[in-house]
Amino acid sequence: MDSLWFSVICGHHVSPFTMLDFDQSCHRKHGFSLENKLVFGRKPYKQALITARVVSPTQLAIVPSPDKEPVDPDQNHVAWTSVKQERWEGELVVLGEIPLWLKGTYLRNGPGLWHIEDYNFRHLFDGYATLVKLNFEDGRLIAGHRQIESEAYKAAKKNKKICFREFSEVPKHENFMAYVGDLAKLFSGSSLTDNANTGVVKLGDGRVVCLTETQKGSLVIDPNSLETLGRFEYSDSLGGLIHSAHPIVTDAEFLTLLPDLLKPGYLVVRMETGTNERKVIGRVNCSGGPAPGWVHSFPVTQHYVVVPEMPLRYCAQNLLRAEPTPLYKFKWHPQSKAFLHVMCKASGKVVTSVEVPLFVTFHFINAYEEEDEDGRVTSIIADCCEHHADTSILDQLRLKNLRFFKGEDVLPDARVGRFKIPLDGSRNGKLEAALEADEHGRGIDMCSINPAYLGKKYRYAYACGAQRPCHFPNTLTKLDFVEKKAKNWYDEGAVPSEPFFVARPGATEEDDGVVISLISEKNGGGYALLLDGSTFKEIARAKLPYGLPYGLHGCWVPKK
Numbered sequence: 080m081d082s083l084w085f086s087v088i089c090g091h092h093v094s095p096f097t098m099l100d101f102d103q104s105c106h107r108k109h110g111f112s113l114e115n116k117l118v119f120g121r122k123p124y125k126q127a128l129i130t131a132r133v134v135s136p137t138q139l140a141i142v143p144s145p146d147k148e149p150v151d152p153d154q155n156h157v158a159w160t161s162v163k164q165e166r167w168e169g170e171l172v173v174l175g176e177i178p179l180w181l182k183g184t185y186l187r188n189g190p191g192l193w194h195i196e197d198y199n200f201r202h203l204f205d206g207y208a209t210l211v212k213l214n215f216e217d218g219r220l221i222a223g224h225r226q227i228e229s230e231a232y233k234a235a236k237k238n239k240k241i242c243f244r245e246f247s248e249v250p251k252h253e254n255f256m257a258y259v260g261d262l263a264k265l266f267s268g269s270s271l272t273d274n275a276n277t278g279v280v281k282l283g284d285g286r287v288v289c290l291t292e293t294q295k296g297s298l299v300i301d302p303n304s305l306e307t308l309g310r311f312e313y314s315d316s317l318g319g320l321i322h323s324a325h326p327i328v329t330d331a332e333f334l335t336l337l338p339d340l341l342k343p344g345y346l347v348v349r350m351e352t353g354t355n356e357r358k359v360i361g362r363v364n365c366s367g368g369p370a371p372g373w374v375h376s377f378p379v380t381q382h383y384v385v386v387p388e389m390p391l392r393y394c395a396q397n398l399l400r401a402e403p404t405p406l407y408k409f410k411w412h413p414q415s416k417a418f419l420h421v422m423c424k425a426s427g428k429v430v431t432s433v434e435v436p437l438f439v440t441f442h443f444i445n446a447y448e449e450e451d452e453d454g455r456v457t458s459i460i461a462d463c464c465e466h467h468a469d470t471s472i473l474d475q476l477r478l479k480n481l482r483f484f485k486g487e488d489v490l491p492d493a494r495v496g497r498f499k500i501p502l503d504g505s506r507n508g509k510l511e512a513a514l515e516a517d518e519h520g521r522g523i524d525m526c527s528i529n530p531a532y533l534g535k536k537y538r539y540a541y542a543c544g545a546q547r548p549c550h551f552p553n554t555l556t557k558l559d560f561v562e563k564k565a566k567n568w569y570d571e572g573a574v575p576s577e578p579f580f581v582a583r584p585g586a587t588e589e590d591d592g593v594v595i596s597l598i599s600e601k602n603g604g605g606y607a608l609l610l611d612g613s614t615f616k617e618i619a620r621a622k623l624p625y626g627l628p629y630g631l632h633g634c635w636v637p638k639k
């Protein structure tokens with residue numbers, strides 16, 4: 080097929096399409112076949128941008144398009160293409176060897192469907208959740224995927240349009256009164272999405288919950304069938320509409336942060352395993368700015384919760400807007416400064432709040448306490464995937480940018496940002512790279528660690544790095560914070576998802592285990608990949624029947 084993209088006005092939509100999308104959408108609406116359109120597609124418009132106005136099923140007029148960027152369909156990577164079908168399950172042929180001790184299910188969540196009918200969503204984070212499973216037993220691998228049946232997804236399918244406020248998408252209003260009504264619903268939270276497309280966690284009692292940044296988007300799923308079982312109802316009366324997308328989950332508890340947009344601050348809350356009731360550990364008031372900083376994630380040590388206050392803050396005005404702003408629901412406030420607050424888990428007291436250099440992060444990796452020779456905690460180290468205080472990564476995650484890779488090196492640099500928070504009453508904390516960023520190609524995000532080292536001094540982390548030139552993290556990298564070295568895995572044109580570490584039962588070494596990732600290939604294919612946690616060499620791979628869209632975060636559900 081020619082390298083040709085169209086901006087198409089068919090009376091029912093105005094949006095950029097590949098020939099294939101164009102064909103599918105027009106076929107549904109108007110009953111055309113692709114051959115009809117190739118008549119004009121072969122004209123010398125290759126690589127050019129055109130608008131085709133569909134006058135009648137057989138008559139096509141072409142006019143130059145005013146503002147759409149040309150995109151090469153060869154670059155239409157499966158990672159950024161909506162999942163092919165609602166669900167699939169089957170056994171995969173394994174090349175290499177799956178360790179026999181690996182018994183259980185790896186689950187991965189992510190936004191895998193980015194259109195409703197002919198309307199294409201704008202941002203990676205807008206997509207309706209696609210859950211993927213890899214079930215390992217006796218060296219065999221059964222895989223599957225299924226759409227999460229959130230209210231937002233069901234309503235969009237039924238009404239053939241977006242019905243709830245997503246990360247960047249807002250339902251289109253028929254008239255001004257409908258817009259005003261929607262604003263009222265925003266305050267009650269009823270217009271917010273429950274599209275649980277960010278992560279998935281296994282609670283200590285075995286329940287498996289898919290999560291996003293809205294509290295209502297906490298949905299219980301069955302890890303075997305991937306069926307959506309219903310909403311996870313928080314039984315307390317803490318209220319609030321949003322929370323951190325990444326709670327800290329152990330067998331004993333679920334810890335999270337509830338940002339308070341009215342009186343800028345955060346509630347640190349704890350839900351004991353087996354309950355649905357969150358209880359307040361304590362409250363942190365913001366040290367700067369008109370609103371709390373975005374808390375996509377946060378770290379803990381053994382005794383403390385670290386509450387980050389990024390200068391990228393929630394923004395009430397932007398929440399109300401119908402059209403996305405460059406920073407979506409957030410605003411960059413460099414003058415408001417950046418802070419880290421440390422709360423004692425046992426007492427709920429804020430033991431220190433320090434100003435730190437400006438930073439931007441989605442993901443904290445881990446944190447731990449440093450002690451003096453008498454065993455007194457002197458400081459806290461907190462590591463994150465840090466984007467050099469540059470918010471442009473949010474824009475880079477727009478689908479338009481992800482779907483357009485012309486070989487230029489456009490991925491903004493990132494590093495492992497290591498914060499040092501003194502507990503001696505000093506007012507400032509430090510931020511430095513934990514290792515030379517060139518070790519991982521100056522790209523870093525989507526991290527995991529050995530969960531036994533949560534909150535403790537640790538040596539290794541696994542993440543996605545960069546082999547440049549690239550426009551998205553395209554390697555798997557194992558970071559060694561002692562040697563300050565990285566081991567990198569790369570497959571040309573492939574988009575790997577978060578490397579997820581699973582420890583070997585009984586292991587004594589931190590990196591004794593496997594690393595699981597799902598790879599979306601440039602030829603449209605995809606495979607599950609297993610690397611050895613220690614050598615970081617491939618031990619097994621298994622081809623999927625078709626490539627899957629990119630996914631975000633995963634969890635491990637061991638076989639009972």
Ligand SMILES: CC(=O)/C=C/C=C(C)/C=C/C1=C(C)CCCC1(C)C
Nearest residue numbers: 204244245246276277291292321408
């Ligand atoms: C997929 C991912 O990593 C993040 C998703 C974030 C979402 C869905 C955020 C949604 C929000 C709203 C719909 C309104 C309130 C603010 C905010 C939490 C950003």
Ligand SMILES: CC(/C=C/C=O)=C\C=C\C=O
Nearest residue numbers: 277441472523524552631
């Ligand atoms: C995929 C991503 C960042 C990549 C940057 O290099 C962030 C995802 C955040 C949500 O979970």
Ligand SMILES: [Fe+2]
Nearest residue numbers: 324375441632
């Ligand atoms: Fe995340």
